Amino acid sequence: MNRAMTLFFYLIVAVFLLAPVLVVIGVSVNEKQSLNFPPEGFSLSWYWQIFDDPEWRAALFNSLMLATTSALVAVSIALPLSWFLWRRYAPWANIFRLLGVAPFILPPVITALGFLTFWATTGAYGEPWTAVISHGVFFVTLPLVTITLGFTSIDGSLIEAASTMGASERTIFRTVVLPLILPYLISGYAFTFVLSLNEYIVAYMTVGFTMETLPIKIFNALRYGYTPTMASVSVLFVAVAALVFGLIARFGDLPKLLGNLSGEDR
Amino acid sequence: MMQERPKGLKDYSPLFYPAIMLIIFFVIPFGTMIAVSFFQREVGGFYTVDFVTSNYERFLSLFFGKVLGFSLMLAVLVSIACVAIAFPFTYLLSRCSRQVQIVWLVAILSILSLSEVIIGFSWSTLFSRTAGITNILVSLGFMEKAQSLYPSFGAVLTAMIYQALPYTILVLYPSLVRFDTSFLEAAKTMGASPVRAFLNVLVPVQRNTIMATLIMVFVFALGSYLLPQILGRPQHWTLSVLITDQAIYQSNMPFAAAMAVFLVLMSLALVGLTLLIGRKEGAAS
Numbered sequence: 001m002n003r004a005m006t007l008f009f010y011l012i013v014a015v016f017l018l019a020p021v022l023v024v025i026g027v028s029v030n031e032k033q034s035l036n037f038p039p040e041g042f043s044l045s046w047y048w049q050i051f052d053d054p055e056w057r058a059a060l061f062n063s064l065m066l067a068t069t070s071a072l073v074a075v076s077i078a079l080p081l082s083w084f085l086w087r088r089y090a091p092w093a094n095i096f097r098l099l100g101v102a103p104f105i106l107p108p109v110i111t112a113l114g115f116l117t118f119w120a121t122t123g124a125y126g127e128p129w130t131a132v133i134s135h136g137v138f139f140v141t142l143p144l145v146t147i148t149l150g151f152t153s154i155d156g157s158l159i160e161a162a163s164t165m166g167a168s169e170r171t172i173f174r175t176v177v178l179p180l181i182l183p184y185l186i187s188g189y190a191f192t193f194v195l196s197l198n199e200y201i202v203a204y205m206t207v208g209f210t211m212e213t214l215p216i217k218i219f220n221a222l223r224y225g226y227t228p229t230m231a232s233v234s235v236l237f238v239a240v241a242a243l244v245f246g247l248i249a250r251f252g253d254l255p256k257l258l259g260n261l262s263g264e265d266r
Numbered sequence: 267m268m269q270e271r272p273k274g275l276k277d278y279s280p281l282f283y284p285a286i287m288l289i290i291f292f293v294i295p296f297g298t299m300i301a302v303s304f305f306q307r308e309v310g311g312f313y314t315v316d317f318v319t320s321n322y323e324r325f326l327s328l329f330f331g332k333v334l335g336f337s338l339m340l341a342v343l344v345s346i347a348c349v350a351i352a353f354p355f356t357y358l359l360s361r362c363s364r365q366v367q368i369v370w371l372v373a374i375l376s377i378l379s380l381s382e383v384i385i386g387f388s389w390s391t392l393f394s395r396t397a398g399i400t401n402i403l404v405s406l407g408f409m410e411k412a413q414s415l416y417p418s419f420g421a422v423l424t425a426m427i428y429q430a431l432p433y434t435i436l437v438l439y440p441s442l443v444r445f446d447t448s449f450l451e452a453a454k455t456m457g458a459s460p461v462r463a464f465l466n467v468l469v470p471v472q473r474n475t476i477m478a479t480l481i482m483v484f485v486f487a488l489g490s491y492l493l494p495q496i497l498g499r500p501q502h503w504t505l506s507v508l509i510t511d512q513a514i515y516q517s518n519m520p521f522a523a524a525m526a527v528f529l530v531l532m533s534l535a536l537v538g539l540t541l542l543i544g545r546k547e548g549a550a551s
Contacts, residue, residue: 020388037397081284107489118295198381259440
Protein backbone atom coordinates (compact mmCIF):
# COMPACT_ATOMS: atom_id res chain seq x y z
CA MET A 1 0.00 0.00 0.00
CA ASN A 2 2.79 2.36 0.98
CA ARG A 3 4.80 1.40 -2.07
CA ALA A 4 1.87 1.81 -4.42
CA MET A 5 1.17 5.22 -2.98
CA THR A 6 4.79 6.27 -3.45
CA LEU A 7 4.75 5.17 -7.06
CA PHE A 8 1.46 6.95 -7.70
CA PHE A 9 2.77 10.16 -6.17
CA TYR A 10 5.97 9.89 -8.21
CA LEU A 11 3.92 9.39 -11.34
CA ILE A 12 1.84 12.52 -10.76
CA VAL A 13 4.89 14.70 -10.07
CA ALA A 14 6.68 13.18 -13.07
CA VAL A 15 3.72 13.84 -15.38
CA PHE A 16 3.46 17.42 -14.13
CA LEU A 17 7.18 18.04 -14.60
CA LEU A 18 7.42 16.33 -17.97
CA ALA A 19 4.14 17.33 -19.64
CA PRO A 20 5.32 20.70 -20.97
CA VAL A 21 8.58 19.18 -22.20
CA LEU A 22 6.75 16.35 -24.01
CA VAL A 23 4.30 18.72 -25.69
CA VAL A 24 7.14 20.95 -26.84
CA ILE A 25 9.01 17.94 -28.23
CA GLY A 26 5.78 17.03 -30.03
CA VAL A 27 5.22 20.42 -31.64
CA SER A 28 8.89 20.70 -32.58
CA VAL A 29 8.57 17.85 -35.10
CA ASN A 30 5.48 19.20 -36.89
CA GLU A 31 5.99 19.11 -40.60
CA LYS A 32 4.30 22.43 -41.32
CA GLN A 33 4.88 25.72 -39.59
CA SER A 34 1.90 25.32 -37.30
CA LEU A 35 1.35 24.79 -33.61
CA ASN A 36 -0.25 21.35 -33.46
CA PHE A 37 -0.27 18.55 -30.97
CA PRO A 38 -0.31 15.63 -31.64
CA PRO A 39 2.11 16.62 -34.43
CA GLU A 40 1.00 16.38 -38.04
CA GLY A 41 3.67 14.65 -40.04
CA PHE A 42 7.23 14.29 -38.86
CA SER A 43 10.18 16.48 -39.64
CA LEU A 44 13.43 17.41 -37.98
CA SER A 45 13.86 20.47 -40.17
CA TRP A 46 13.11 22.86 -37.29
CA TYR A 47 16.19 21.55 -35.51
CA TRP A 48 18.26 22.16 -38.62
CA GLN A 49 16.79 25.66 -38.69
CA ILE A 50 18.63 26.61 -35.47
CA PHE A 51 21.95 26.20 -37.29
CA ASP A 52 20.80 27.17 -40.76
CA ASP A 53 18.88 30.38 -40.12
CA PRO A 54 21.41 33.21 -39.70
CA GLU A 55 19.47 34.90 -36.89
CA TRP A 56 19.02 31.77 -34.78
CA ARG A 57 22.59 30.76 -35.46
CA ALA A 58 23.85 34.16 -34.33
CA ALA A 59 21.75 33.91 -31.16
CA LEU A 60 23.09 30.41 -30.48
CA PHE A 61 26.65 31.66 -30.97
CA ASN A 62 26.05 34.67 -28.68
CA SER A 63 24.58 32.47 -25.99
CA LEU A 64 27.46 29.99 -26.13
CA MET A 65 30.04 32.78 -25.99
CA LEU A 66 28.28 34.43 -23.07
CA ALA A 67 27.88 31.17 -21.12
CA THR A 68 31.47 29.94 -21.59
CA THR A 69 33.08 33.28 -20.70
CA SER A 70 30.76 34.34 -17.86
CA ALA A 71 31.18 30.94 -16.18
CA LEU A 72 34.92 31.57 -16.33
CA VAL A 73 34.45 34.96 -14.65
CA ALA A 74 32.26 33.40 -11.95
CA VAL A 75 34.81 30.66 -11.18
CA SER A 76 37.70 33.14 -11.21
CA ILE A 77 35.96 35.15 -8.47
CA ALA A 78 34.76 32.18 -6.45
CA LEU A 79 38.01 30.20 -6.35
CA PRO A 80 40.34 32.70 -4.61
CA LEU A 81 37.50 33.88 -2.38
CA SER A 82 36.59 30.42 -1.10
CA TRP A 83 40.30 29.51 -0.80
CA PHE A 84 40.88 32.54 1.41
CA LEU A 85 37.78 31.96 3.54
CA TRP A 86 38.80 28.33 4.07
CA ARG A 87 42.51 28.87 4.70
CA ARG A 88 42.45 32.03 6.79
CA TYR A 89 40.70 33.02 9.95
CA ALA A 90 39.12 36.36 9.10
CA PRO A 91 35.45 36.50 10.14
CA TRP A 92 34.84 39.93 8.64
CA ALA A 93 35.74 38.58 5.18
CA ASN A 94 32.55 36.53 5.29
CA ILE A 95 30.82 39.72 4.13
CA PHE A 96 32.16 38.80 0.67
CA ARG A 97 30.60 35.36 0.88
CA LEU A 98 27.32 37.10 1.65
CA LEU A 99 27.83 39.45 -1.33
CA GLY A 100 28.45 36.43 -3.54
CA VAL A 101 25.27 34.69 -2.44
CA ALA A 102 23.00 37.77 -2.39
CA PRO A 103 22.29 38.06 -6.15
CA PHE A 104 21.03 34.50 -6.13
CA ILE A 105 18.62 34.92 -3.23
CA LEU A 106 17.17 38.30 -4.18
CA PRO A 107 14.60 38.43 -6.99
CA PRO A 108 16.61 38.50 -10.26
CA VAL A 109 14.88 41.65 -11.49
CA ILE A 110 16.67 43.61 -8.77
CA THR A 111 20.17 42.53 -9.78
CA ALA A 112 19.25 43.04 -13.43
CA LEU A 113 18.04 46.58 -12.77
CA GLY A 114 21.17 47.28 -10.72
CA PHE A 115 23.29 46.34 -13.73
CA LEU A 116 21.09 48.36 -16.09
CA THR A 117 21.46 51.55 -14.03
CA PHE A 118 25.18 50.87 -13.51
CA TRP A 119 26.06 50.30 -17.17
CA ALA A 120 23.81 53.16 -18.26
CA THR A 121 25.59 55.49 -15.83
CA THR A 122 29.09 54.39 -16.82
CA GLY A 123 28.21 54.66 -20.50
CA ALA A 124 29.07 51.06 -21.39
CA TYR A 125 25.40 50.08 -21.78
CA GLY A 126 24.91 47.61 -24.60
CA GLU A 127 28.50 46.39 -24.95
CA PRO A 128 28.63 42.58 -25.15
CA TRP A 129 31.33 42.32 -22.45
CA THR A 130 29.04 43.99 -19.91
CA ALA A 131 26.78 40.93 -20.13
CA VAL A 132 29.77 38.66 -19.49
CA ILE A 133 30.71 40.48 -16.29
CA SER A 134 27.07 40.82 -15.22
CA HIS A 135 26.40 37.09 -15.63
CA GLY A 136 29.73 36.25 -14.00
CA VAL A 137 28.85 38.23 -10.87
CA PHE A 138 25.18 37.20 -10.94
CA PHE A 139 26.04 33.49 -10.89
CA VAL A 140 29.09 33.63 -8.61
CA THR A 141 26.97 31.87 -5.96
CA LEU A 142 27.09 28.53 -7.78
CA PRO A 143 30.88 27.98 -7.97
CA LEU A 144 31.18 29.62 -4.53
CA VAL A 145 28.90 26.96 -3.04
CA THR A 146 30.41 23.99 -4.88
CA ILE A 147 34.05 25.03 -4.32
CA THR A 148 33.43 25.80 -0.64
CA LEU A 149 31.96 22.31 -0.33
CA GLY A 150 35.08 20.96 -2.03
CA PHE A 151 37.35 22.71 0.46
CA THR A 152 35.45 21.46 3.50
CA SER A 153 35.83 17.90 2.28
CA ILE A 154 39.64 18.17 2.18
CA ASP A 155 41.42 16.43 5.04
CA GLY A 156 43.23 19.20 6.94
CA SER A 157 46.17 16.96 7.85
CA LEU A 158 47.18 16.84 4.17
CA ILE A 159 47.74 20.59 4.20
CA GLU A 160 49.57 20.45 7.50
CA ALA A 161 51.81 17.68 6.23
CA ALA A 162 52.68 19.66 3.11
CA SER A 163 53.28 22.75 5.19
CA THR A 164 55.58 20.93 7.64
CA MET A 165 57.58 19.61 4.73
CA GLY A 166 58.25 23.20 3.76
CA ALA A 167 55.86 23.69 0.87
CA SER A 168 54.89 27.30 0.23
CA GLU A 169 51.24 28.40 0.10
CA ARG A 170 51.46 28.51 -3.66
CA THR A 171 52.90 25.00 -3.90
CA ILE A 172 50.31 23.61 -1.49
CA PHE A 173 47.54 25.16 -3.55
CA ARG A 174 48.88 23.86 -6.85
CA THR A 175 49.93 20.36 -5.87
CA VAL A 176 47.55 19.37 -3.06
CA VAL A 177 44.45 21.55 -3.04
CA LEU A 178 43.75 22.12 -6.71
CA PRO A 179 43.65 18.45 -7.73
CA LEU A 180 41.29 17.70 -4.82
CA ILE A 181 38.82 20.46 -5.57
CA LEU A 182 38.96 20.14 -9.35
CA PRO A 183 35.70 18.14 -9.58
CA TYR A 184 33.91 20.83 -7.55
CA LEU A 185 35.46 23.53 -9.72
CA ILE A 186 34.21 21.83 -12.86
CA SER A 187 30.73 21.32 -11.36
CA GLY A 188 30.58 24.99 -10.44
CA TYR A 189 31.61 25.95 -13.98
CA ALA A 190 29.03 23.60 -15.49
CA PHE A 191 26.17 24.84 -13.29
CA THR A 192 27.00 28.43 -14.21
CA PHE A 193 27.30 27.55 -17.90
CA VAL A 194 23.82 26.00 -18.02
CA LEU A 195 22.17 28.77 -16.01
CA SER A 196 23.85 31.51 -18.03
CA LEU A 197 22.70 29.83 -21.23
CA ASN A 198 19.11 30.02 -19.97
CA GLU A 199 19.24 33.41 -18.29
CA TYR A 200 16.96 36.07 -19.70
CA ILE A 201 16.40 39.12 -17.53
CA VAL A 202 19.99 40.15 -16.74
CA ALA A 203 21.02 39.58 -20.37
CA TYR A 204 17.99 41.52 -21.55
CA MET A 205 18.61 44.50 -19.29
CA THR A 206 22.29 44.71 -20.19
CA VAL A 207 22.52 43.90 -23.91
CA GLY A 208 18.87 43.31 -24.89
CA PHE A 209 18.88 46.03 -27.53
CA THR A 210 22.22 45.29 -29.12
CA MET A 211 22.67 41.52 -28.99
CA GLU A 212 20.26 38.61 -29.05
CA THR A 213 20.94 35.57 -26.89
CA LEU A 214 18.74 32.52 -27.40
CA PRO A 215 16.30 33.26 -24.54
CA ILE A 216 15.97 36.86 -25.77
CA LYS A 217 15.44 35.62 -29.32
CA ILE A 218 12.75 33.17 -28.17
CA PHE A 219 10.95 35.88 -26.24
CA ASN A 220 11.12 38.35 -29.11
CA ALA A 221 9.85 35.68 -31.50
CA LEU A 222 7.08 34.81 -29.04
CA ARG A 223 5.74 38.34 -29.16
CA TYR A 224 5.30 38.16 -32.92
CA GLY A 225 3.59 34.80 -32.87
CA TYR A 226 4.75 31.24 -33.12
CA THR A 227 7.61 29.69 -35.06
CA PRO A 228 8.48 26.01 -34.58
CA THR A 229 12.16 26.90 -34.11
CA MET A 230 11.24 28.14 -30.62
CA ALA A 231 10.14 24.61 -29.81
CA SER A 232 13.25 22.98 -31.21
CA VAL A 233 15.52 25.43 -29.35
CA SER A 234 13.64 24.74 -26.12
CA VAL A 235 14.13 20.99 -26.60
CA LEU A 236 17.82 21.61 -27.29
CA PHE A 237 18.07 23.55 -24.00
CA VAL A 238 16.44 20.77 -21.99
CA ALA A 239 18.78 18.27 -23.65
CA VAL A 240 21.89 20.34 -22.89
CA ALA A 241 20.86 20.78 -19.24
CA ALA A 242 20.08 17.06 -18.84
CA LEU A 243 23.39 16.16 -20.49
CA VAL A 244 25.47 18.48 -18.29
CA PHE A 245 23.78 17.44 -15.02
CA GLY A 246 23.88 13.81 -16.15
CA LEU A 247 27.64 14.10 -16.66
CA ILE A 248 28.07 15.71 -13.24
CA ALA A 249 26.08 12.84 -11.72
CA ARG A 250 28.12 10.30 -13.67
CA PHE A 251 31.55 11.64 -12.75
CA GLY A 252 30.81 13.45 -9.50
CA ASP A 253 28.68 13.19 -6.44
CA LEU A 254 25.47 15.00 -7.35
CA PRO A 255 23.55 14.21 -4.13
CA LYS A 256 26.46 15.58 -2.12
CA LEU A 257 26.64 18.74 -4.22
CA LEU A 258 22.97 19.30 -3.44
CA GLY A 259 23.41 18.88 0.29
CA ASN A 260 23.18 15.13 0.92
CA LEU A 261 26.21 14.93 3.18
CA SER A 262 25.42 11.53 4.64
CA GLY A 263 27.71 10.00 2.03
CA GLU A 264 26.46 6.48 2.58
CA ASP A 265 24.57 4.40 0.08
CA ARG A 266 21.10 3.74 1.29
CA MET B 267 40.82 22.97 10.49
CA MET B 268 44.12 24.81 10.59
CA GLN B 269 42.86 28.26 9.75
CA GLU B 270 45.57 30.83 10.30
CA ARG B 271 45.12 34.50 10.92
CA PRO B 272 46.30 36.49 7.91
CA LYS B 273 49.53 38.20 8.90
CA GLY B 274 50.71 40.52 6.18
CA LEU B 275 49.34 42.00 3.02
CA LYS B 276 50.56 38.93 1.18
CA ASP B 277 48.18 36.68 3.09
CA TYR B 278 45.30 38.90 2.05
CA SER B 279 46.25 38.87 -1.61
CA PRO B 280 43.84 36.09 -2.71
CA LEU B 281 41.00 38.28 -1.48
CA PHE B 282 41.87 41.33 -3.61
CA TYR B 283 40.48 40.31 -6.95
CA PRO B 284 37.17 38.78 -5.71
CA ALA B 285 36.61 41.72 -3.37
CA ILE B 286 37.21 44.27 -6.12
CA MET B 287 34.96 42.44 -8.56
CA LEU B 288 32.10 42.08 -6.08
CA ILE B 289 32.36 45.68 -4.91
CA ILE B 290 32.59 47.23 -8.36
CA PHE B 291 30.06 45.00 -10.07
CA PHE B 292 27.60 44.24 -7.31
CA VAL B 293 27.77 46.78 -4.49
CA ILE B 294 28.20 49.81 -6.75
CA PRO B 295 25.41 48.79 -9.20
CA PHE B 296 23.20 48.27 -6.18
CA GLY B 297 24.10 51.70 -4.88
CA THR B 298 23.56 53.20 -8.33
CA MET B 299 20.08 51.71 -8.37
CA ILE B 300 19.26 53.22 -4.99
CA ALA B 301 20.60 56.58 -6.16
CA VAL B 302 18.60 56.42 -9.40
CA SER B 303 15.44 55.79 -7.40
CA PHE B 304 15.74 59.39 -6.17
CA PHE B 305 16.48 60.83 -9.61
CA GLN B 306 14.14 62.62 -11.95
CA ARG B 307 12.77 60.79 -14.96
CA GLU B 308 13.92 62.14 -18.30
CA VAL B 309 11.54 61.41 -21.12
CA GLY B 310 13.45 59.88 -24.04
CA GLY B 311 16.65 59.41 -22.04
CA PHE B 312 17.60 57.54 -18.90
CA TYR B 313 17.28 60.10 -16.06
CA THR B 314 18.56 63.41 -14.75
CA VAL B 315 20.41 63.65 -11.45
CA ASP B 316 18.22 65.12 -8.76
CA PHE B 317 16.86 64.35 -5.33
CA VAL B 318 13.12 63.78 -5.41
CA THR B 319 10.90 61.40 -3.50
CA SER B 320 8.15 61.46 -6.11
CA ASN B 321 9.08 57.96 -7.32
CA TYR B 322 8.33 56.62 -3.87
CA GLU B 323 5.18 58.70 -3.50
CA ARG B 324 3.70 56.78 -6.42
CA PHE B 325 3.51 53.73 -4.14
CA LEU B 326 0.55 55.35 -2.47
CA SER B 327 -1.59 54.96 -5.58
CA LEU B 328 -4.42 52.46 -5.82
CA PHE B 329 -2.81 50.91 -8.89
CA PHE B 330 0.42 50.13 -7.07
CA GLY B 331 -1.51 48.79 -4.07
CA LYS B 332 -3.40 46.41 -6.34
CA VAL B 333 -0.22 45.14 -8.01
CA LEU B 334 1.49 44.67 -4.67
CA GLY B 335 -1.51 42.89 -3.16
CA PHE B 336 -1.80 40.60 -6.17
CA SER B 337 1.95 39.81 -6.16
CA LEU B 338 1.89 38.88 -2.49
CA MET B 339 -1.25 36.78 -2.85
CA LEU B 340 0.15 34.93 -5.87
CA ALA B 341 3.49 34.27 -4.16
CA VAL B 342 1.71 32.96 -1.03
CA LEU B 343 -0.41 30.57 -3.11
CA VAL B 344 2.63 29.35 -5.06
CA SER B 345 4.72 28.76 -1.95
CA ILE B 346 1.95 26.88 -0.11
CA ALA B 347 1.17 24.71 -3.13
CA CYS B 348 4.85 23.97 -3.76
CA VAL B 349 5.64 23.02 -0.18
CA ALA B 350 2.47 20.89 0.03
CA ILE B 351 3.61 18.89 -3.00
CA ALA B 352 7.35 19.02 -2.46
CA PHE B 353 7.48 18.07 1.21
CA PRO B 354 5.99 14.56 0.89
CA PHE B 355 7.71 14.13 -2.46
CA THR B 356 11.16 15.06 -1.18
CA TYR B 357 10.63 12.89 1.89
CA LEU B 358 9.85 9.88 -0.31
CA LEU B 359 12.78 10.75 -2.55
CA SER B 360 15.19 10.92 0.38
CA ARG B 361 14.23 7.35 1.37
CA CYS B 362 14.97 6.03 -2.13
CA SER B 363 18.06 4.28 -3.39
CA ARG B 364 20.90 6.50 -4.53
CA GLN B 365 20.36 5.60 -8.17
CA VAL B 366 16.70 6.68 -8.11
CA GLN B 367 17.65 9.88 -6.30
CA ILE B 368 20.23 10.74 -8.92
CA VAL B 369 17.82 10.28 -11.83
CA TRP B 370 15.25 12.53 -10.16
CA LEU B 371 17.87 15.11 -9.19
CA VAL B 372 19.14 15.35 -12.77
CA ALA B 373 15.58 15.85 -14.03
CA ILE B 374 14.77 18.40 -11.32
CA LEU B 375 17.96 20.38 -11.93
CA SER B 376 17.33 20.39 -15.68
CA ILE B 377 13.88 21.88 -15.17
CA LEU B 378 15.09 24.31 -12.53
CA SER B 379 17.72 25.68 -14.90
CA LEU B 380 15.20 26.22 -17.70
CA SER B 381 14.75 29.78 -18.80
CA GLU B 382 11.53 31.46 -17.70
CA VAL B 383 11.04 32.22 -21.38
CA ILE B 384 11.03 28.50 -22.18
CA ILE B 385 8.73 27.62 -19.27
CA GLY B 386 6.34 30.35 -20.40
CA PHE B 387 6.45 29.18 -23.98
CA SER B 388 5.94 25.51 -23.00
CA TRP B 389 2.92 26.24 -20.85
CA SER B 390 1.42 28.58 -23.43
CA THR B 391 1.66 25.64 -25.84
CA LEU B 392 0.13 23.27 -23.31
CA PHE B 393 -2.73 25.72 -22.70
CA SER B 394 -3.23 26.57 -26.37
CA ARG B 395 -6.27 25.62 -28.42
CA THR B 396 -4.44 23.76 -31.19
CA ALA B 397 -1.77 21.89 -29.23
CA GLY B 398 -3.00 21.93 -25.65
CA ILE B 399 -4.41 19.55 -23.07
CA THR B 400 -7.98 20.33 -24.11
CA ASN B 401 -7.28 18.33 -27.29
CA ILE B 402 -6.62 15.27 -25.15
CA LEU B 403 -9.83 15.88 -23.20
CA VAL B 404 -11.73 16.19 -26.49
CA SER B 405 -10.29 12.95 -27.86
CA LEU B 406 -11.23 11.23 -24.60
CA GLY B 407 -14.75 12.57 -24.96
CA PHE B 408 -14.74 14.80 -21.87
CA MET B 409 -15.04 18.00 -23.85
CA GLU B 410 -16.94 19.11 -26.94
CA LYS B 411 -14.42 21.42 -28.46
CA ALA B 412 -10.79 22.29 -27.81
CA GLN B 413 -10.26 25.72 -26.30
CA SER B 414 -7.50 28.01 -25.17
CA LEU B 415 -6.91 28.05 -21.41
CA TYR B 416 -4.83 31.21 -21.31
CA PRO B 417 -4.51 34.10 -20.60
CA SER B 418 -5.94 33.35 -17.19
CA PHE B 419 -5.06 33.34 -13.51
CA GLY B 420 -5.01 29.54 -13.43
CA ALA B 421 -2.43 29.45 -16.22
CA VAL B 422 -0.14 31.89 -14.38
CA LEU B 423 -0.50 29.97 -11.12
CA THR B 424 0.17 26.56 -12.71
CA ALA B 425 3.27 27.73 -14.55
CA MET B 426 4.63 29.47 -11.46
CA ILE B 427 4.15 26.32 -9.38
CA TYR B 428 5.96 24.44 -12.16
CA GLN B 429 8.81 26.92 -12.00
CA ALA B 430 9.11 26.94 -8.20
CA LEU B 431 8.56 23.22 -7.50
CA PRO B 432 12.11 22.06 -8.43
CA TYR B 433 13.51 24.89 -6.31
CA THR B 434 11.33 23.86 -3.36
CA ILE B 435 12.46 20.24 -3.65
CA LEU B 436 16.12 21.24 -3.68
CA VAL B 437 15.67 23.55 -0.69
CA LEU B 438 14.01 20.75 1.30
CA TYR B 439 16.37 17.99 0.15
CA PRO B 440 19.34 18.62 2.50
CA SER B 441 17.26 18.71 5.69
CA LEU B 442 15.00 15.79 4.80
CA VAL B 443 17.86 13.60 3.67
CA ARG B 444 19.60 14.16 6.99
CA PHE B 445 16.45 13.50 8.98
CA ASP B 446 16.90 10.76 11.54
CA THR B 447 14.39 8.04 10.70
CA SER B 448 14.41 6.55 14.20
CA PHE B 449 11.48 8.82 15.07
CA LEU B 450 9.43 7.19 12.37
CA GLU B 451 10.63 3.72 13.28
CA ALA B 452 9.43 4.39 16.81
CA ALA B 453 6.05 5.58 15.55
CA LYS B 454 5.78 2.49 13.37
CA THR B 455 6.62 0.18 16.26
CA MET B 456 3.88 1.85 18.24
CA GLY B 457 1.49 0.89 15.48
CA ALA B 458 1.09 4.17 13.59
CA SER B 459 0.35 3.89 9.88
CA PRO B 460 2.94 5.46 7.53
CA VAL B 461 0.59 8.34 6.70
CA ARG B 462 -0.15 8.97 10.37
CA ALA B 463 3.54 8.85 11.23
CA PHE B 464 4.24 11.29 8.44
CA LEU B 465 1.59 13.78 9.55
CA ASN B 466 1.94 13.41 13.32
CA VAL B 467 5.69 12.91 13.64
CA LEU B 468 7.62 14.15 10.61
CA VAL B 469 5.65 17.32 9.90
CA PRO B 470 5.77 18.67 13.49
CA VAL B 471 9.47 17.81 13.86
CA GLN B 472 10.27 19.58 10.59
CA ARG B 473 8.07 22.59 11.37
CA ASN B 474 10.92 25.09 11.22
CA THR B 475 12.24 23.68 7.94
CA ILE B 476 8.77 23.98 6.48
CA MET B 477 8.40 27.59 7.61
CA ALA B 478 11.83 28.55 6.27
CA THR B 479 11.11 26.82 2.95
CA LEU B 480 7.74 28.57 2.64
CA ILE B 481 9.48 31.93 2.95
CA MET B 482 12.31 31.00 0.55
CA VAL B 483 9.81 29.87 -2.10
CA PHE B 484 7.71 32.97 -1.45
CA VAL B 485 10.72 35.20 -2.25
CA PHE B 486 11.53 33.02 -5.28
CA ALA B 487 7.95 33.36 -6.57
CA LEU B 488 8.06 37.13 -6.06
CA GLY B 489 10.92 37.16 -8.56
CA SER B 490 8.94 35.65 -11.44
CA TYR B 491 9.07 38.31 -14.15
CA LEU B 492 7.83 36.73 -17.36
CA LEU B 493 5.17 34.11 -16.63
CA PRO B 494 2.46 36.60 -15.58
CA GLN B 495 3.25 38.56 -18.73
CA ILE B 496 3.12 35.59 -21.11
CA LEU B 497 0.25 33.65 -19.53
CA GLY B 498 -1.81 36.29 -17.77
CA ARG B 499 -3.80 39.44 -18.42
CA PRO B 500 -2.55 42.87 -17.38
CA GLN B 501 -4.38 42.53 -14.05
CA HIS B 502 -2.23 39.48 -13.33
CA TRP B 503 1.00 41.43 -13.54
CA THR B 504 3.27 41.25 -10.51
CA LEU B 505 5.74 43.71 -9.03
CA SER B 506 8.63 42.08 -10.93
CA VAL B 507 6.78 42.39 -14.25
CA LEU B 508 5.94 46.00 -13.46
CA ILE B 509 9.60 46.79 -12.68
CA THR B 510 10.73 45.28 -16.01
CA ASP B 511 7.97 47.09 -17.86
CA GLN B 512 8.78 50.48 -16.31
CA ALA B 513 12.53 50.07 -16.83
CA ILE B 514 12.45 48.81 -20.42
CA TYR B 515 9.22 49.72 -22.16
CA GLN B 516 8.17 52.89 -20.34
CA SER B 517 11.84 53.85 -19.89
CA ASN B 518 11.06 55.20 -16.44
CA MET B 519 14.17 53.96 -14.70
CA PRO B 520 13.78 56.01 -11.50
CA PHE B 521 10.32 54.59 -10.77
CA ALA B 522 11.50 51.06 -11.62
CA ALA B 523 14.46 51.55 -9.27
CA ALA B 524 12.21 52.77 -6.46
CA MET B 525 10.02 49.68 -6.82
CA ALA B 526 13.13 47.47 -6.89
CA VAL B 527 14.38 49.06 -3.66
CA PHE B 528 11.00 48.30 -2.12
CA LEU B 529 11.20 44.69 -3.32
CA VAL B 530 14.74 44.34 -1.90
CA LEU B 531 13.64 45.57 1.51
CA MET B 532 10.69 43.20 1.53
CA SER B 533 12.82 40.22 0.41
CA LEU B 534 15.61 41.02 2.88
CA ALA B 535 13.14 41.24 5.73
CA LEU B 536 11.77 37.81 4.78
CA VAL B 537 15.22 36.24 4.32
CA GLY B 538 16.17 37.70 7.72
CA LEU B 539 13.13 35.97 9.15
CA THR B 540 14.25 32.60 7.75
CA LEU B 541 17.70 33.09 9.29
CA LEU B 542 16.02 33.84 12.60
CA ILE B 543 13.97 30.66 12.30
CA GLY B 544 17.15 28.75 11.48
CA ARG B 545 18.87 30.13 14.57
CA LYS B 546 15.94 29.18 16.79
CA GLU B 547 16.11 25.69 15.34
CA GLY B 548 19.85 25.56 16.03
CA ALA B 549 19.30 26.68 19.62
CA ALA B 550 16.54 24.15 20.18
CA SER B 551 18.49 21.12 19.09
